[in-house]
Amino acid sequence: MATPQAAILKGPPEQARYLMFDIRAGATAPEDIRQILSQLSAEIDGITAAVGIGAPLVSYLDAEVPGLRSFPAWSGKGVTGVARQSCLWLWLRGSDQGELMHRARRFCQLLAPVFIATDEVQAFKYKEGRDLTGYIDGTENPTGQDAISTAIISNGNPDMEASSFVTAQRWLHNFSAFDAMSQSQKDDAIGRRLSDNEEFGDAPASAHVKRTAQESFDPEAFLLRRSMPWNMGGDSGLQFVAFAHTLDAFEVQWRRMLGLEDGVCDALFQFSCAINGAHFWCPGIVQGRLNLKVLGVE
Numbered sequence: 593m594a595t596p597q598a599a600i601l602k603g604p605p606e607q608a609r610y611l612m613f614d615i616r617a618g619a620t621a622p623e624d625i626r627q628i629l630s631q632l633s634a635e636i637d638g639i640t641a642a643v644g645i646g647a648p649l650v651s652y653l654d655a656e657v658p659g660l661r662s663f664p665a666w667s668g669k670g671v672t673g674v675a676r677q678s679c680l681w682l683w684l685r686g687s688d689q690g691e692l693m694h695r696a697r698r699f700c701q702l703l704a705p706v707f708i709a710t711d712e713v714q715a716f717k718y719k720e721g722r723d724l725t726g727y728i729d730g731t732e733n734p735t736g737q738d739a740i741s742t743a744i745i746s747n748g749n750p751d752m753e754a755s756s757f758v759t760a761q762r763w764l765h766n767f768s769a770f771d772a773m774s775q776s777q778k779d780d781a782i783g784r785r786l787s788d789n790e791e792f793g794d795a796p797a798s799a800h801v802k803r804t805a806q807e808s809f810d811p812e813a814f815l816l817r818r819s820m821p822w823n824m825g826g827d828s829g830l831q832f833v834a835f836a837h838t839l840d841a842f843e844v845q846w847r848r849m850l851g852l853e854d855g856v857c858d859a860l861f862q863f864s865c866a867i868n869g870a871h872f873w874c875p876g877i878v879q880g881r882l883n884l885k886v887l888g889v890e
């Protein structure tokens with residue numbers, strides 16, 4: 593029986609490390625890639641390490657994962673949404689930054705014959721699960737059975753059973769701009785009060801929680817968000833990560849945040865911008881290994 597990679601249904605850990613990989617330049621035989629993916633599969637428990645597969649890798653292997661596509665390069669009025677699709681995504685979870693660094697290093701060594709790490713970032717939990725702006729992130733996440741039906745695929749296709757889709761998008765905050773906003777401007781941008789985390793009815797249409805109100809889409813667009821703050825040198829922000837059984841849920845929200853629906857951009861853009869974005873398919877686990885049959889990997 594297939595089970596989901598358990599990390600998806602667990603809350604964010606204390607520390608995490610996200611890596612993205614591309615296929616090394618030069619001709620790499622699909623059989624070599626399959627062999628490395630098979631070795632990777634044996635190392636992934638789905639809890640301390642989760643994996644996502646990108647559309648460019650699937651097409652390189654002449655395979656098809658129904659519903660998987662590359663991240664769209666959309667932009668809105670004065671705001672850009674950077675697409676940086678890659679082949680493979682790793683989400684390492686733990687409580688010790690040093691230990692995660694060493695695990696990341698070992699995964700890079702394992703993958704090195706065919707993959708090169710093109711992005712790596714350390715992320716962490718801030719207080720009880722807040723964005724670095726101080727606002728609690730994840731309040732409206734579905735829980736229990738709703739979390740499972742939001743994030744996990746169960747459609748009768750044995751190759752897809754217990755798998756999920758994830759969107760990873762890194763946001764860079766501009767704290768000078770954020771600090772210059774009054775408390776009510778900040779609350780208006782999020783659509784919740786920092787003081788008590790309550791939503792308020794008269795928030796402007798640009799308020800983030802109005803742009804992304806999950807029940808307001810048709811069909812409803814629920815996401816299971818597992819985002820975490822990140823910091824590298826003087827740069828910091830939110831590593832947005834959201835799981836769903838379809839990539840449509842993210843994309844309809846993203847369109848509305850960019851103002852592509854009604855010309856109103858999400859107020860988050862007043863103090864933050866997206867600096868990359870990628871979609872991945874997170875296979876289920878069968879008998880302790882990733883179920884990569886659809887890619888021809890045993």
Ligand code: HEM
Nearest residue numbers: 723727728729730731732763801804805806830845846864
């Ligand atoms: C700088 C980046 C972002 C920050 C700081 C941020 C922060 C927040 C905060 C503070 C909330 C309110 C509490 C909660 O329900 O979690 C929220 C809600 C939400 N966010 Fe974001 N978010 C960001 C990006 C995104 C993106 C890119 C999406 C999807 C395209 C998204 C989707 C959602 C959804 C679905 C909700 C719940 C809306 C509802 O149904 O009430 N967020 N976010």
